[in-house]
Amino acid sequence: MILNNKILVKNYKCFDSSGGGFEKISPINLIIGKNNSGKSSLVDLIRFIIEKKKEIIESGRDNSNPEVIIEHKLTEQEILRAFPSGTSGGGIPGRNFFEYGKQFIDKTYTYKLEEKGKKTFIHLDAEFVTHARKQIDALAGIINEPLANKIFCNIAAERDILPEETNAEIIFTPNGSGATNAIQQIINRTNRDSRLIEQELLNELNAIINPDIIFTRILVQLKNNNHWEIFFEDANKKSIALSKMGSGIKTVLLVLLNLVVRPVIENKNRNSYVFAFEELENNLHPSLQRRLYNYIRKYSENHSSYFFLTTHSNVVIDAFGTDKNSQLIHVINDGDKSNSTTILSYNGTKQILNDLGIKASDILQCNGVIWVEGPSDRNYINRWIGILAPDLKEGLHYSIMFYGGRLLANLSFDFEWFNNEVIPLLKINKNAFVVLDRDGKTMNAKINDTKNRITKEIGENNSWITKGREIENYLSDKTISDWLLDKHGFKTSFTNDKNTKLEENIANSSKTINLKYNLSKTVFSSEIADYIDKDSLAILDLNENLKNLLSKIREWNE
Template sequence: MYFIEGFYIEGYRSFKSKMHKGIKVENLNNFNLFIGPNNSGKSNIMRFFMQVNRQLKKKPGRFQTKDFHKHEEKSKIFAEIDISSQGKNEKATLMVNEHKEFLHDWLSSNSLDQLFRNHIYFIGTNRDHSSTTEVNEYDFLSPSEIKGMWSLLNYDGFKTLMNGWLTDILEEEVEVHFDDDEPENIIIKIAGIPYELADLGSGVEQILQILTNLYYRDSDTIGGRNIFIEEPEVHLHPRVHVKFIELIQKDTLLKKHRYFIFSHSNALLDCIDDNWSVYWVWKDKTEGITEVTQCDQRDGTYDILDSIGVKPSQLMQSNLVIWVEGPSDRIYINKWIDLLTAEKGRRYEEGKHYSFLMYGGSLLGHYGVFDKGNKNNENDENDGIRDEEEQELVDIFSTSRYAVVVIDRDREDQDSPLKKRVEKLETAIDNRERKDRVKLWITSGREIENYISHETLSEVCMTFKKEYILYENKRVDFEEPNIKNLPAVSFSTKHSFDEYFAELFLSSELLSKYPEEKFKEVAVKKISKIFNKIFVAKRVVKKLDSNEYLSVKLKEDIKPLLSLIEKANGF
């Protein structure tokens, strides 16, 4: 058997013609997925191999002017194909010169000839069983050949295999056989009810067509082939599409091949395991040049989903997750987003454009952000220890493609060292190869409440009541809260809001009655508990009816969050 191990192509159609600037594909696997949007150049990869195949077999449809990059008359097409056979590797070099002459090096001519004559096979999108056309762009059995060759196969063995395959894929009991009166007519029994193939949906026909082609090619070769399949999702429900891929992954007869699958369906991404290589195919629209990037970590998969227009909101998930310590943070941030986007004439919806997850303060230490398969230091002897630690953590990106983590500074000023768990997360984000998908928002003040003005919090906290506390087993009664009891220094970024506004209840007369410092510490601690953060937040946001109430610092700190929401939603 002869397998393609890698290839390089330049000067063909959308592949750049400048030397060493074409597309390069390496690290091929048993299953290779080339995925990207329409008109990105995926089909050009398959089309190139098909044209080389026709060239070597001297069939019609060889290289023409339109196949040269930008249709340039004096340009060349150049390619290298890495071929493995029986433990040996060879590099075959091909060229189509300006005269459209096809040339290849003689040293690898035997491998090249064997590969394209006997070990490569194309299944395109023109899979119409009812078609009578004999024009077949792809090198697979035509509809008339399909009908004629069934009787040439080991029919009983073929029928048994096909029944099992279709039953597995369609998840219903399926039987295939010929109409006795019309041998070319195919009858499909589903759950015991007979149907003519033409009366069933196109999806069943597609599956039958592909599997018949694969079975037929298996019968005439030893070992595996290189199977190129264009858009296997055509006419298939995503679930059936996935079941078909799962079948060729596990079936003994089918999995011996090396598959090259060209698709713009996201359904296949769930099938990926260590036997897959995934390549993101995209086009630089300014130059009209195809680029191919191998995806070996989650960010690459997210790039694919973005490029083919699949958003989490289409799957009833939000496009970005904002991680917050508790529900009061959600209340404030929702209000601020509403106020700041209203001036742009937009409205972001929680649950669609973004959503919240709560990590609960110190539990933040159990979360992390990882670039799987991407070590910052390949020689780091602590990698094994780090891997074990990471396995105990929850990856923030397991819930969303884009994330913002909001953390209270819990320090009086920005120069004070952060808590270890915050520093650890900050370092992890800084070390990410793709920092553009995650933002860390560490509040400028001690807590998120420090973004609220002194006046607004004063008004809200004045609505809370505290009648008394017990101090040294004696009841100490309080008067109504009074704004005059607050410290001379206004509420600022260094204060803890609940402790600061607890002093609303501590009149000078009361403090003169209990002058010891211990009384004030005990009183502040006990009074501060009445300021339930959720109730405070709900009352505060009712007073924020325009963004004029938002501080300059808040508007500055929230900008990265708003920008990431826009990016995550494609605005």
């Protein structure tokens, strides 16, 4: 079901000539980003791909007309149609056209999609002779664009289900208009099967909202103003008007009208539709969000349907963050233009996220990420930041993630290249900073290849390799001495040798100390942090690196 077509829209609303779009199409495509970042513009792009109506992308930018660009891998069947095996000559080399044309199989063919489905060749990722240009151009007309012959089905972020007058026509609109009329028509008209609403839709509704509430009946009643209204009955025969319910029930009902009812009314297979649902989580409790989106996941699997879902919800992002049939598209606006990045689309990437214990939303929705080896590093960095910049708060201005020493070789900050074995951290959140232990036993010890690679990829200004052997070597002698005495009753003349691990330095300071720092680093580092003060920061290059880190955090927060 994955469509390996790259689709871009350029010079449209918030997207400039660099464009924005999708690296491929997955069964479930989650579009995330802040308000006014361009999420709806990507929904417009999908609508244009399907409906090919000019008015969908008529909003140009910078005096340029919008363009929809598609990249496609050529198939043998397409090549055979453009380069028939029974034809030869005309300046095209080889025994016949196909013998020449088969070199283009699996090559990337780029074309522009215009209104009414017109397609124009732009580029082929292979050289071809001038005499073959006619056949190369003809390929544009032979190729089926992605999502061809599908029906676009949209639910807008602004939506409602209201009482309505009778309308002979059943329509499904993005804002919910017509929903009440559709239900009353199906229930009340003899030419409609009322079981579609009274049984099938009601059962699916209960499956999603259970255990919050269970409805035993759905019905419509005509009010005095000639408007129909939807009512639900519970197990106690109590009738509740939909207009008196929260918007969450209305959202679930709209989803089911489009997924369950609409295909029957329009006499179409469920896989005929491409569903674009915007911010369904609005006014939904997290538990109801999970049930609704799980229903969508199963629907996609069972009916081979494609979904494009815009969202702000961390619940939704995490629900699909490791799903093999989904991908996340992050849209970012810098105040002038937007760009989109397809992330978390490879199983290997998602598995490493799991290994790291990281939720997708933790990375995607924070202002910036400081990557450290483990929780003890976090305790020290937060303490240092708290001393020098008390206005900066973790969880508000930055987040701290753990990469774990053994997993460092599986991480990459390379923006351009990654595969199933690495995590594209910069592509997940471009605001990233990494702190690395030097680990060498002398100040002049060679930095290993992995750390050099990380530093090169992310940039020296976005990385910090400790000058001491480990981050604990930035702790002053007084800090550790005071901690050992106050917290553990050990009085000692402590020296924190910069090329030796803290645990060894503690053991070397007194034979009577049996404390093993590495066995309880998280607990001990939390204790030690309380003994760090501003006077204890003048060690090695600590102040210099902290100033650089604080500058980065302020940049992330503008």
